[in-house]
């Protein structure tokens with residue numbers, strides 16, 4: 001039946017249209033569970049179901065407030081979510097503080113430049129006041145990263161919720177985080193172990209459209225690079241000088257020219273041989289991933305779509321459910 005205007009639609013048809021739109025927007029592609037909005041046991045409407053419908057709004061407001069004051073924190077929240085998910089799954093293990101008998105993930109060298117813990121603490125406190133014991137730290141982190149992407153100008157997307165928090169956080173587990181010395185084939189293999197395709201990996205690396213790196217992350221490219229080169233030959237000569245300067249005055253280097261804006265400029269930087277990390281530039285140098293870099297540099301909409309899908313996938317890594325986890329009262333301490 002063809003409707004000439006919305007006004008002619010019956011209530012039932014209108015309801016069906018809204019329901020269909022909601023399914024398409026919130027869970028269609030990722031609905032692995034067969035039920036409405038169900039993804040690997042998580043749900044798009046989890047906090048409605050749990051009688052805490054304000055959860056998403058509270059997270060978004062707090063993220064927006066903090067990022068308005070300091071836009072560089074968008075990068076920090078996105079990176080924190082990645083470092084959470086790649087170690088023990090997305091279970092907020094990265095948020096746990098070290099104790100006398102245990103050095104936690106956050107004190108590993110790979111995590112020392114993580115920032116933004118106080119934003120998560122503040123959100124947790126507000127949520128514990130509104131709906132005690134309901135919203136996990138892992139979900140807060142996943143939602144905060146998602147909201148940070150949007151705040152910085154990236155795509156808007158919905159994520160399934162219902163993750164539980166883990167009870168383990170050990171420094172030695174951070175061995176699973178990729179060091180910036182890996183080449184494209186090694187990155188493909190490592191991300192592949194978590195179920196990601198090469199395209200997912202290149203899209204996720206696009207998170208480096210935001211933020212900065214310190215000298216310690218790229219200085220190996222600037223001297224004694226390998227047996228035949230002092231400086232990484234895949235690095236633009238002028239840009240190598242810029243990086244050396246960052247090391248001499250101990251300042252940070254932005255990954256691209258728009259460090260607080262989520263766009264595809266990161267991929268343009270790779271085409272110009274001005275990728276900051278070896279692990280960035282290698283994506284352009286390797287024929288297996290160069291085509292994907294070129295596609296994203298050419299087509300930002302394609303990057304946004306692939307990035308949001310890969311982020312949703314990353315947010316489902318080894319999630320804990322039911323009694324496999326808990327809802328921490330304080331994100332820094334196991335209950």
Ligand code: HEM
Nearest residue numbers: 075076079082113178179180204207211212213214217279
């Ligand atoms: C592909 C493998 C990856 C490697 C080797 C890598 C490595 C790094 C390194 C070394 C830094 C700089 C740290 C510093 O010098 O303080 C960094 C920063 C960052 N990474 Fe990655 N990363 C990878 C993938 C990802 C992914 C998948 C995401 C998120 C989805 C991400 C998000 C970020 C962000 C946003 C920053 C900037 C942080 C800030 O400015 O505070 N990275 N990464």
